[in-house]
Amino acid sequence: MVVPAAANGADQKPYEIPFFDFGAAGEEEMIAADGGARWREVCEKVREACETHGCFCFTTDKVTAKLREGMAEGLRQLFDLPVETKERHVSPKPYRSYLGKNDVVPYLESFGIDEQAPDVDDAAEAFTAVMWPQGNPEFREALSEMSAKMVELNLLIMKMLLTSYNLDDATSHVADTTASYLRLMKYKVPPAPPAADHYAGIGLLAHTDKNTVTILGQNDVQGLEIQPKDDNDSWVPVVIPEGAFVAIVGDALKAWSNGMVHSVRHRVVLRGEKERYTWGSFLMPKDDSTIEAPEKFVDKEHPLLYRGFTYAEFLSYFVSTLKDDALDVFAGLSTSPDVDDRDQLAVN
Numbered sequence: 001m002v003v004p005a006a007a008n009g010a011d012q013k014p015y016e017i018p019f020f021d022f023g024a025a026g027e028e029e030m031i032a033a034d035g036g037a038r039w040r041e042v043c044e045k046v047r048e049a050c051e052t053h054g055c056f057c058f059t060t061d062k063v064t065a066k067l068r069e070g071m072a073e074g075l076r077q078l079f080d081l082p083v084e085t086k087e088r089h090v091s092p093k094p095y096r097s098y099l100g101k102n103d104v105v106p107y108l109e110s111f112g113i114d115e116q117a118p119d120v121d122d123a124a125e126a127f128t129a130v131m132w133p134q135g136n137p138e139f140r141e142a143l144s145e146m147s148a149k150m151v152e153l154n155l156l157i158m159k160m161l162l163t164s165y166n167l168d169d170a171t172s173h174v175a176d177t178t179a180s181y182l183r184l185m186k187y188k189v190p191p192a193p194p195a196a197d198h199y200a201g202i203g204l205l206a207h208t209d210k211n212t213v214t215i216l217g218q219n220d221v222q223g224l225e226i227q228p229k230d231d232n233d234s235w236v237p238v239v240i241p242e243g244a245f246v247a248i249v250g251d252a253l254k255a256w257s258n259g260m261v262h263s264v265r266h267r268v269v270l271r272g273e274k275e276r277y278t279w280g281s282f283l284m285p286k287d288d289s290t291i292e293a294p295e296k297f298v299d300k301e302h303p304l305l306y307r308g309f310t311y312a313e314f315l316s317y318f319v320s321t322l323k324d325d326a327l328d329v330f331a332g333l334s335t336s337p338d339v340d341d342r343d344q345l346a347v348n
């Protein structure tokens with residue numbers, strides 16, 4: 001396992017990633033407001049952010065402060081349950097079952113919940129019923145509302161990208177071949193610094209997400225760091241404004257776009273004295289849907305970078321190898337990918 005040299009980035013300046021306020025609007029409202037000018041502008045900016053940074057922050061009125069508080073409170077209750085209860089959440093799929101004890105990421109606890117986008121009520125109901133047989137209606141409602149909103153936002157971001165690339169026609173195909181998965185995470189407080197071993201403080205190892213787009217919400221404890229595009233030596237903290245979400249581009253979207261968008265490497269570093277809680281909605285292609293670049297992304301200047309593949313194949317390759325550069329090695333068509341055997345904890 002390698003922790004990048006700049007593991008202690010406490011003295012670094014926060015890195016500015018684009019920030020958007022989506023306000024109360026979805027696509028229809030934005031178009032209705034002025035015939036589409038604002039919608040187009042937002043789409044362009046979101047595309048630019050995905051190409052240049054592979055991530056951006058945003059706020060939306062669609063998720064109220066009350067819903068966020070309900071979610072954060074529910075997560076505290078969830079992770080405070082006895083270990084035996086948490087261990088009841090099991091799934092045959094990788095990285096879904098309760099993770100509570102792992103030497104590679106000793107401060108992380110997590111659950112993964114598959115949901116059938118956009119109908120997420122049943123998944124929230126089933127999950128809370130296992131954790132609280134006597135019921136926890138407040139959290140069940142918060143979980144189901146939050147995950148529905150996040151799937152909606154994730155699809156909105158996909159739609160913005162399709163619009164910006166003039167691929168609106170593909171919208172219904174994308175919606176039909178898309179699934180989603182919700183991950184609930186708690187990062188414990190590491191031993192007081194200076195920690196004896198240099199892994200202390202690493203909440204989640206460096207990785208790119210394997211899916212299409214991830215949206216993350218957090219409590220008031222920061223910790224996300226990214227590696228700026230074309231700078232493999234630096235790690236910079238991302239300060240997510242209160243009440244905001246961060247959207248992160250994953251490898252499947254990068255492959256589909258023939259490398260137009262950037263799947264940003266990121267990790268979590270813990271520095272504070274408070275637990276960090278996060279929840280992530282992972283939009284991903286359905287297992288058997290093929291990921292291949294539409295013709296418009298491929299020409300003489302932009303030769304095809306990845307062969308077509310299914311998400312299930314790619315994921316199972318990643319899970320069995322945990323290669324840092326799984327996408328290039330698995331599907332890359334260019335010669336000599338930079339093979340790198342750094343250990344990873346697969347997270348999605």
Ligand SMILES: O=C(O)CCC(=O)C(=O)O
Nearest residue numbers: 185209224268278280347
């Ligand atoms: O918890 C976080 O802030 C990041 C989580 C993450 O990157 C992931 O689950 O893929």
Ligand SMILES: [Fe+2]
Nearest residue numbers: 208209266347
């Ligand atoms: Fe991630």
